[in-house]
Amino acid sequence: MVKIKIMLDKQKILDANVKVHSQLASEYNNREPHFRPENQEKVKSVLKEVVSRTNAKKMLDMGCGTGFLINLCKDMVDEIHGIDLTQAMLDQVDTSTGKITLHQGVVEDLPFEDESFDMATAYSFIDHLADFSEAFREAYRVLKPGGIFYIDLVANPYFWELIESVDKQKNGTNFSAIVEREIQAVLHVHEKAEQEYGINKDDFLIAEPTKSSDDSLKPENVEKVAREIGFNKVEITYHWFLGQGKVMHQESFEKAAMLNEWLTEALPATKGLFKYTRFILVK
Numbered sequence: 499m500v501k502i503k504i505m506l507d508k509q510k511i512l513d514a515n516v517k518v519h520s521q522l523a524s525e526y527n528n529r530e531p532h533f534r535p536e537n538q539e540k541v542k543s544v545l546k547e548v549v550s551r552t553n554a555k556k557m558l559d560m561g562c563g564t565g566f567l568i569n570l571c572k573d574m575v576d577e578i579h580g581i582d583l584t585q586a587m588l589d590q591v592d593t594s595t596g597k598i599t600l601h602q603g604v605v606e607d608l609p610f611e612d613e614s615f616d617m618a619t620a621y622s623f624i625d626h627l628a629d630f631s632e633a634f635r636e637a638y639r640v641l642k643p644g645g646i647f648y649i650d651l652v653a654n655p656y657f658w659e660l661i662e663s664v665d666k667q668k669n670g671t672n673f674s675a676i677v678e679r680e681i682q683a684v685l686h687v688h689e690k691a692e693q694e695y696g697i698n699k700d701d702f703l704i705a706e707p708t709k710s711s712d713d714s715l716k717p718e719n720v721e722k723v724a725r726e727i728g729f730n731k732v733e734i735t736y737h738w739f740l741g742q743g744k745v746m747h748q749e750s751f752e753k754a755a756m757l758n759e760w761l762t763e764a765l766p767a768t769k770g771l772f773k774y775t776r777f778i779l780v781k
Contacts, residue, residue: 514701544650568592576597616641622651653706654773665685
């Protein structure tokens with residue numbers, strides 16, 4: 499995986515995130531693949547389960563961005579609070595329901611009382627943090643007993659390692675379109691961001707420090723941190739296997755589901771084939 503060669507302090511990471519996401523804000527909903535209908539349905543089903551398990555009335559979305567989870571969950575709960583560092587992203591959130599309150603700030607220092615929320619969420623976010631354990635501690639603090647912290651679209655380091663290994667084997671060889679696409683998405687996305695959006699490629703890497711520089715997001719490490727903080731149950735799901743989009747759209751959703759079931763059954767041998775991980779942390 500691409501390595502950041504400089505020591506990063508927290509403020510440098512915060513500044514890079516504001517810079518990058520301010521530039522992306524107006525195009526974010528059109529650019530990010532997690533806004534595709536099939537993924538929205540997948541995430542919505544998980545949210546429904548979390549709401550049901552917690553009987554949630556009040557939700558906190560950490561690193562809410564332009565409101566991806568807020569929009570999916572707005573009809574499931576009575577009150578939603580979203581917090582994000584980048585005001586330009588918050589400006590894109592639809593608050594027309596009247597049940598959504600937005601806060602500009604950092605998740606490591608939440609402006610809420612202890613045990614204020616039934617559920618907390620973080621989607622495509624924790625790899626943007628200098629130290630995700632700080633956010634976990636705050637989520638734990640503001641959750642009620644029995645509350646759930648739902649974390650999703652976390653880059654799976656085992657997948658990143660696999661793609662890097664495959665790329666090193668190229669030696670002029672042309673791989674399949676599926677593999678080439680992931681090589682570009684994993685190893686060269688910062689270059690694409692610079693070419694297409696004028697975002698400095700180094701800023702892009704700095705804004706996602708744990709995705710590109712270390713192994714702290716390996717599921718076993720995330721679970722260890724969560725349990726040390728006090729979460730009494732940790733559920734881990736590997737998802738979005740290599741080539742899943744192609745199977746869904748060129749074969750069938752049923753075939754994709756069958757392959758996903760088989761690859762999941764074959765864990766941990768297949769963990770490098772899944773691009774992302776999901777965590778359900780129960781207080």
